[in-house]
Each structure stands twice: as structure tokens, then as C-alpha cells.
Amino acid sequence: MQENIENKVSKESTEITENTENTENKQYFGTELLKWYERSKRDLPWRRHRDPYYIWVSEIMLQQTRVDTVIPYFQRFIERFPTLKDLAEAPEEDVLKCWEGLGYYSRARNLQAAARQVVERHGGTVPSVKAEVAALKGVGPYTTGAILSIAFNQPEPAVDGNVMRVLSRYFLIREDIMKTGTRTRMEELAASLIPRGRAADFNQALMELGALICTPKSPSCLVCPVMARCAARLEGAEDALPVKSKAKPPRPEYRLVALVEGDGEHAGRVLVRRRPASGLLARMWELPHIPAAADAGEGAGLPDGPAMDRLAAALAAAGFPAQPAGFVMNAEHTFSHIHWNLRVYRFSAAADSAFPAAYTPSPASYGGATDMAFVAEAGAAMEEGVLPLSMVSASPDSSRGELEEYRWISKADMEGLAFPNVFLRILSGVFN
DNA sequence: TATACGTGGTA
DNA sequence: TTACCAAGTAT
Structure with a gap:
């Protein structure tokens, strides 16, 4: 037998x-x-x-x-x-x-x-x-x-x-x-x-x-x-049965997210941007964010102060100077192949703020993030996730007829724009 | 052939 | 909570 x-x-x-x-x-x-x-x-x-x-x-x-x-x-x-x-x-x-x-x-x-x-x-x-x-x-x-x-x-x-x-x-x-x-x-x-x-x-x-x-x-x-x-x-x-080879686990990514609240004519609105026409979440809308770690696997946590400074610098470079206003929340989201660890910070638009944003973190803000694996490197902020000011306005030469990449939106404006779930979750707490 | 590409349900 | 899973396709 x-x-x-x-x-x-x-x-x-x-x-x-x-x-x-x-x-x-x-x-x-x-x-x-x-x-x-x-x-x-x-x-x-x-x-x-x-x-x-x-x-x-x-x-x-x-x-x-x-x-x-x-x-x-x-x-x-x-x-x-x-x-x-x-x-x-x-x-x-x-x-x-x-x-x-x-x-x-x-x-x-x-x-x-x-x-x-x-x-x-x-x-x-x-x-x-x-x-x-x-x-x-x-x-x-x-x-x-x-x-x-x-x-x-x-x-x-x-x-x-x-x-x-x-x-x-x-x-x-x-x-x-x-x-x-x-x-x-x-x-x-x-x-x-x-x-x-x-x-x-x-x-x-x-x-x-x-x-x-x-x-x-x-x-x-x-x-x-x-x-x-x-x-x-x-x-x-x-x-x-069936015999099925195992899929690779999603790789971790750490990102800093900006929740920028407008002032003046943009009061009550939040800054969002549209993703590129190809790749992950193509042409979906999102909150601005930048990589938090050049190497996600090691290093001590990045304190909130420097993290906000890097976000502020990236926002300013994109044409949206803003003042950091503190930590909002952490969020996680798993795609098929990527696991996002997001740390969200609130900002206030400041049309005439200095560059980079002058911000002095409080001692408390340093304490909260020491266990996070947000390992920021100086240059990482600019490597991706922001566009130079010249690209903010419409670019008629674009083959796809792109709209503006950045937009100030109200809660009502969300009805017309498609957001991935991870950002819907974050935004759900903002417009209420 | 291997990898990119979302999200939520289930054990 | 981790791991797998659900009526796949494009490159």
C-alpha cells in the first residue's frame, strides 16, 4: 500500500x-x-x-x-x-x-x-x-x-x-x-x-x-x-489542493503625510494633489506625503520636530509654504506588495512664511515618536513626493492634458475626486 | 517568468 | 494578529 x-x-x-x-x-x-x-x-x-x-x-x-x-x-x-x-x-x-x-x-x-x-x-x-x-x-x-x-x-x-x-x-x-x-x-x-x-x-x-x-x-x-x-x-x-506557491510579503514603507489647512480664500479647505498617470494608485487624489526613511529597516525614530521641518520644506518647494501645527495620527495601509506606515502632521498655510519653516518642536513632541522607525535622511524629502512650483499650474504641453497637480478642496469637493481608502480614512476625521 | 497592482473578509 | 485569500491583467 x-x-x-x-x-x-x-x-x-x-x-x-x-x-x-x-x-x-x-x-x-x-x-x-x-x-x-x-x-x-x-x-x-x-x-x-x-x-x-x-x-x-x-x-x-x-x-x-x-x-x-x-x-x-x-x-x-x-x-x-x-x-x-x-x-x-x-x-x-x-x-x-x-x-x-x-x-x-x-x-x-x-x-x-x-x-x-x-x-x-x-x-x-x-x-x-x-x-x-x-x-x-x-x-x-x-x-x-x-x-x-x-x-x-x-x-x-x-x-x-x-x-x-x-x-x-x-x-x-x-x-x-x-x-x-x-x-x-x-x-x-x-x-x-x-x-x-x-x-x-x-x-x-x-x-x-x-x-x-x-x-x-x-x-x-x-x-x-x-x-x-x-x-x-x-x-x-x-x-x-490546489498546490500554490507562496506570495512575497509586502515590503514596508514609511511616509510623512501633510494635512495642510488653508487660510484666507482657502479657509476651511485642505491641500490635496493628484498622483501620476501610471503606477500605484494612478491618477487618484491624496494628501501630500514624502518618504520618511531611506532605509526602513533600521535606525532610531525620527523626532516629530525634524519630521515636520522636512515636510514643511517639501511643501514650500512645491509652492505651498506652511507652518507645522503638530502630530495628528498614525495610519497603516497594506497594498498587495507594499505596507505603508504613515505619520500625519497638521499644517497651517502661511503665504509669507520663511523657508524653511521656522519651527521649534516642544520637548513633548520629541518623546512621542522615539519608538517609530521613521528614519529620515536629509535628502530623502526631496527625492520624490513633491513637484517644483513650475509644475503646479496646468501644463498644456502634457500629452494627457493634465489638470493642476495640487488643489485646495472643501468637504463638498471630495464628491468629485477619487481618493484611495487610506486617505479617505484620514480625511474622514478632518471634515467634521 | 516575475512583479506591480487595492481592498476587505476570514480563520 | 498574521496569513491567506477573491470571478486577473499588464508588462
Whole structure:
């Protein structure tokens, strides 16, 4: 018996072939899965119609995002942009605002760019030809298959994380699902499983099973419609599948954030700026901030006084001289690949203040930060995060027609600008 | 092939 | 609280 187990592991590829070529098992899988889906499928907003535009929007929103999170965003989005034409004609700012808080904001910008592609190249009708769908911005292999199958019932596979998990278990596939080659083979397998004429239901059923029954942890095998022939279940290996290589942990970053309150004509307003057109949080709005540490991993804490001085210098260099007014709060935010440690300071705009800002920290302000890892180096403040005064005003030569990078805003002005969640949290305490 | 790209839920 | 995870795509 022991020899038998070892033999199976060592001849993995043979085993995969045996499982995935068992026609009877494959037919059983499709039949039982469809029957289960008919009685178990959730009533989701995007399942109430076959409009390819709505299917498309939902599929983009669902990328790396839970159904429960997407639902309210989807409702708001189609209310605001009922047709593909509405989306194509909208200001990008409006689209980003609708996406605010959902994350992966390039999805929103790509979706609108693709909508404009469809208007120009396909007269506003979502294409149903594979190559044309796949050519849309932000539409990769999964979404191509999802649109073609769900909206047009074409027999194309739509292999996402759910599908790879389900198939790896049912067919006992031990390949690392993080590898591209694995997904390609999963697509071939998934395609061979689609019951004739049932692509839309089958693909959604596969994902639904992964979401409701064949979950990553503690799968509900006892109520699974295909438990009887699930190879992983028969071997007691469901908890060990799918095989997935570990992701790298996010690297820490330490930043000093300025909460600058305006005076005079800007009284009651706060200084914000728009991020660059590419990279992290592209074209989103934020509070001005600068790196706090050249090397985040070592060093004693930077006292608040010097930290505020460096922020003041950076603000002045950007054309916004301001007086430090003390520590506000710490904030943390984890992205997929970066962990931000933010230390927020309040400033008062001072049109005629000296440069750098004359500020003498109190003894108390030094004490509070000694355990922080905010290791500032003299030059770090200017390396990024601020723009020279010459770039503050509109730059007509910009290929993208950039607006001002900095803006004084009131609470009401926030309604029109998209902020990442981390800054929404900080700002929520300001305008109240 | 590896990395960049957000956020919130769950164990 | 750390760690993993959720209907991926672009480069």
C-alpha cells in the first residue's frame, strides 16, 4: 500500500492523464454540476440579464474581488453608466470616483478605455468574436472566456482561481496553479468539460461551486454534487489542493503625510494633489506625503520636530509654504506588495512664511515618536513626493492634458475626486 | 517568468 | 494578529 502511494506521487503526469481522460468522470462532472447549479445559484445583479456590457462590467469588478464587495459597486456603476456609450462619454474622473474604494484602479481606467475602443471600432456593440474581445484593454484570457461564454453562450473556458481549485481537486492535479503553464492546461481541460450548448451555465456553475462548496479552506465535500467521483476527496487530499506557491510579503514603507489647512480664500479647505498617470494608485487624489526613511529597516525614530521641518520644506518647494501645527495620527495601509506606515502632521498655510519653516518642536513632541522607525535622511524629502512650483499650474504641453497637480478642496469637493481608502480614512476625521 | 497592482473578509 | 485569500491583467 505504501509503495502504491509513493508510486502515484512519482508518476504524477501519468496520473493526471488518467484522470483527465476519463470520459465517464468528465461527463458525470458536467451533468451533476449543472443540476446543482440550477437549484443552488445565487441571485446576483449581473445574472438578471444577458446584456454583454453588464456581464463585462461585472467580470472586471470581480477580478480579485469578492462578490459581496462588488454588488453595491456594480449597482451604482450601472446606475451612473447605464450603457456602454454612457461610460465611453463620461469624464475619467467620474469613472474613478465610481470605483473609489474597490481597488485595482487600472481596471476602471482600462474599462473605460476599452468602452471607447468598442464605440470606435464596433459601433458601440460589444464584440462576440474571440480575437476582438481579447483585444480589449483590461480583458485577459479569463475575462475573454467569461464574456464569450456568459454573454454569448460560446463554448470557451473561463478559468479563474475557483475553477483551478475545483479542477485540481476533482482531477487530482498537483501542478502549481501560480504557473502560467498550469492555467493553460486547465483551460484545455475546462473546455473539454463544457456540455454542448451549456457554456454560460456550466462556466458559472464551476465558479459557483468553487465559491460556495469547494472553498479554499474546509471545503464542504459532504454536500458537493460531484463528491462521489472527486479524486482528491477519494484520496483524502482535498485540503492539500490546489498546490500554490507562496506570495512575497509586502515590503514596508514609511511616509510623512501633510494635512495642510488653508487660510484666507482657502479657509476651511485642505491641500490635496493628484498622483501620476501610471503606477500605484494612478491618477487618484491624496494628501501630500514624502518618504520618511531611506532605509526602513533600521535606525532610531525620527523626532516629530525634524519630521515636520522636512515636510514643511517639501511643501514650500512645491509652492505651498506652511507652518507645522503638530502630530495628528498614525495610519497603516497594506497594498498587495507594499505596507505603508504613515505619520500625519497638521499644517497651517502661511503665504509669507520663511523657508524653511521656522519651527521649534516642544520637548513633548520629541518623546512621542522615539519608538517609530521613521528614519529620515536629509535628502530623502526631496527625492520624490513633491513637484517644483513650475509644475503646479496646468501644463498644456502634457500629452494627457493634465489638470493642476495640487488643489485646495472643501468637504463638498471630495464628491468629485477619487481618493484611495487610506486617505479617505484620514480625511474622514478632518471634515467634521 | 516575475512583479506591480487595492481592498476587505476570514480563520 | 498574521496569513491567506477573491470571478486577473499588464508588462
